[in-house]
Amino acid sequence: MLNLLYKEFKLSIHPFFLLFPFLIGALMLIPQWIFTLVPLYFCFVSIPNLFSSYKAFNDLSFLAMLPVSKSDIVKARIGAVVGLELLHILLAAIFALLNRAIYHNPNNFALDLNPAFFGLVFVIYGVFNLIMLPMFFKTGYSFGVPLIISITAATLLGLGMELLIIFNSSLRYLMEESGNGIQALLLILGMGLFTLSIFETYILSIRRFESVDV
Amino acid sequence: MELLKVQELNKSYPSFHLEDVSFSLEKGYIMGFIGMNGAGKTTTLKSILNMVHADSGYIEIMGKEFKSHELELKQDIGVMLGDMDFYVKKRVKTLTEVVKRFYTHWDDTIYATYCDRFNIDEEKRLCELSTGMRTKYALTLALSHQARLFILDEPTSGLDPAARDELLEIFQQLVEDGQKSVLFSTHITSDLEKYADFITYIHEGKIITSTTKDEFIDSYAIIKGTLPQLTDELKELMISYKKNDFGFSGLMKTNDHSHDIESDYTSERPTLEDIMIYYAKRGRTHA
Structure with missing residues (x-):
């Protein structure tokens, strides 16, 4: 599994996508903005490029040659994506702290930058x-339809929350005015759901990928 | 000892069926896996390696059932399926650096020796290597992880005659120690005339025969005669035949019955190419 992760970052993932979180994270410094766009840029830009590279590099044929199990292939791919996501979140959080330090005004027209965000x-x-x-793992190479559906869902969720908070005072209270304790709880809840989703993503992916003919 | 045993492999696609494919390969030999385009060579090789899920069948490699020992056995198998067309923009040394991590028996000294012998420039990108050099690089990788069974899908296609001959000579040298075996598919029959010990012939998803090269060729005869000699009874006995202004020529299996026929007609020993061509002609006639 570690060798496959090494392969992901040495062969498949261009170093630019490690630099990209810094560039995108800096967008957190825009005053009064729709900040969920920042993490969504990973879905809009990094993921399509990464998965088209896998296809262009004929990654599946390469993996088929190696003495690796399909479950390890799935684990490594999920590991690489999750690793990049965590890097995006980490850098976005650092720039969010900078935003707070620079502008001294947490009151954004949409979602504020806080732990709940x-x-x-x-x-x-x-x-x-x-x-x-x-x-994606239904075929191991085709990513167009999965990308359209997953980006649509992520965008609807992110931008939907941004819109809702403008019009719904209860939600704004929960996300921004409920105090540090509740916000920390919402952060932990989000992390918990993210962790659960990783396990579920793995289970569903391997179930589909096992039956794929390479 | 059999390095590879394939038993009753079946795989169905909507327009193609692999039917009861069975053959085996002893240690220390080269087996040519021949058949026309679309006969099922690649599907068979991929099914052996569990890359294609066979509907049924049993694969044994080095005495172990492949599916339950897949990862362990893949350490001892050198695989090349088609052209090495992955990560072609990467440098050879970068690919090697990644690939070597997956093999427990990787030997850098062997790798350096073969790179030197095959004149592989590690600084070059894969796309800068010719088809022949890419094949040699694939073999270098397999040899460096000390593979004992080489499964190669059409390794000679796209190579010029000199490069093909050189590659086949390398196969010959590989098996000389009696410990390694090479199974390679091809539709270029001249590849096999000099170097293959065994021939497995697949036609329309079925194994026609799997035997030594000489036995395979000796089991067929080309019969030639005049058009009046081409009786319906003879047509039935032949795999297929061709007619021209001077008469006919056809391929038939040699058996007790055929000796009588051979004495009445002109009989010739076929080449591998003749056998494939007549089988293909039968396929078209029966289609």
């Missing part, structure tokens, strides 16, 4: 993975 980001990525990866 990052709880939501975890849920967005969890939903995205849960749709994208099992659908």
